[in-house]
Amino acid sequence: AQTVTQSQPEMSVQEAETVTLSCTYDTSESDYYLFWYKQPPSRQMILVIRQEAYKQQNATENRFSVNFQKAAKSFSLKISDSQLGDAAMYFCAYRRNTGTASKLTFGTGTRLQVTL
Amino acid sequence: DGGITQSPKYLFRKEGQNVTLSCEQNLNHDAMYWYRQDPGQGLRLIYYSQIVNDFQKGDIAEGYSVSREKKESFPLTVTSAQKNPTAFYLCASRPPGGSNEKLFFGSGTQLSVL
Numbered sequence: 001a002q003t004v005t006q007s008q009p010e011m012s013v014q015e016a017e018t019v020t021l022s023c024t025y026d027t028s029e030s031d032y033y034l035f036w037y038k039q040p041p042s043r044q045m046i047l048v049i050r051q052e053a054y055k056q057q058n059a060t061e062n063r064f065s066v067n068f069q070k071a072a073k074s075f076s077l078k079i080s081d082s083q084l085g086d087a088a089m090y091f092c093a094y095r096r097n098t099g100t101a102s103k104l105t106f107g108t109g110t111r112l113q114v115t116l
Numbered sequence: 117d118g119g120i121t122q123s124p125k126y127l128f129r130k131e132g133q134n135v136t137l138s139c140e141q142n143l144n145h146d147a148m149y150w151y152r153q154d155p156g157q158g159l160r161l162i163y164y165s166q167i168v169n170d171f172q173k174g175d176i177a178e179g180y181s182v183s184r185e186k187k188e189s190f191p192l193t194v195t196s197a198q199k200n201p202t203a204f205y206l207c208a209s210r211p212p213g214g215s216n217e218k219l220f221f222g223s224g225t226q227l228s229v230l
Contacts, residue, residue, distance in 0.1 A: 009156070035218070043204065045221035091158060103149070103174065104219060108158040 002027045004094050006107035013082045014115050020067075021077045021110045023092030031097040034068070034075045035104070039089040048090070051075065053097075079112075087114045119143065122207050122222035128230050129194065129201060137192045137225045139207035147210040148190040149219065152176060152203045159206065165190055194227065202228050 003026045013019035025034070036048040051059045051068050058066050063083075067076045079086055092107040120141045129135045141148065147166050151159040161174030165184040179198025184190055190209075194201045204226050208219040 006158075043224050045206065045208075045219070047218040050218065103161055103164055105161075106151075106159040108156060 002029075002094050002096065002105050004092050004105050004107035006092055006110050008110045009108075010111045010113070012113040012115060013079070013086075015082055015084060017082055018078060018080045019082055019112065021079075021090050021092075021112070023075045023077070023107055025073050025075065025092070025094050027073070027094065027096065029096045033095045033097060034066075035093040035095070036064070036066070036075075036077045037091045037093060037106075038086075039091065039109075040085075040087070045091075049077065082114050084114050084116075087112055120207060120209055120220055120222035122205075122225050124225060125223070127225055127227045129227060130230050132196045134193055134195050135201075135227070137194070137205055137207075137227070139190045139192065139222060140188055141190075141209045141220070142188060143209055143211065143220060144187070145209035145211050145220070146187065147212075148184070149208045149210070150174075150180075150182065150190070150192045151206045151208065153206060153224075154203050162192065162205075 005024045032053045034051045038046045038048050049059050049061045049064050058068050063080045065078045089109045089111050091109045094105045123138045149164040150162040153159050160176050162180050163182040165171035168187050171182050171184050181193045204224050206224045207222040210219050211217050
């Protein structure tokens with residue numbers, strides 16, 4: 001079974017600084033997808049960024065980028081120029097590419113605090 | 117506006133009682149999912165459905181039941197067999213296409229035991 005591990009329960013960053021959230025996963029598959037979701041205090045789940053395992057290039061979305069290390073099974077999220085609105089729970093998630101019953105497996109989350 | 121609607125926002129269950137959480141979507145998505153969120157444990161999959169009249173157990177299905185009689189609706193029943201039902205429940209759907217498609221989430225239901 002696939003597992004996703006987020007080893008940092010809480011992280012803190014100053015406004016305008018950069019922070020990196022860690023995620024590792026365990027799988028025997030070679031074709032899969034990885035996601036980072038954000039959950040602010042409203043509890044609404046918001047997709048931040050996604051990465052296809054077959055792509056060597058790291059995904060970027062504005063201030064958000066990933067460092068995808070397939071051999072090490074590592075998928076970290078870097079937030080640049082942190083803003084107060086970035087404060088939230090961040091979940092790493094994995095889905096294998098089965099084409100049909102592809103369920104999403106989540107990590108336990110990292111709570112990010114943004115300070116002035 | 118298209119989206120996923122979960123109701124109620126808050127729900128209280130008495131011991132021995134079954135309760136049903138509603139999830140409706142007007143996005144025309146085939147796949148729908150139910151997740152449970154506990155503090156410090158992330159989201160865990162309860163049940164999912166790829167198509168009408170078909171559904172599969174997730175990782176923590178015991179004490180729960182679902183139905184998928186209509187494409188738009190995927191209600192979750194928390195039965196009396198679920199001894200620790202207090203949690204935040206999230207419903208999601210996924211558009212057709214590749215597995216890189218994101219999930220669309222509802223706003224959740226907080227279930228508590230009286």
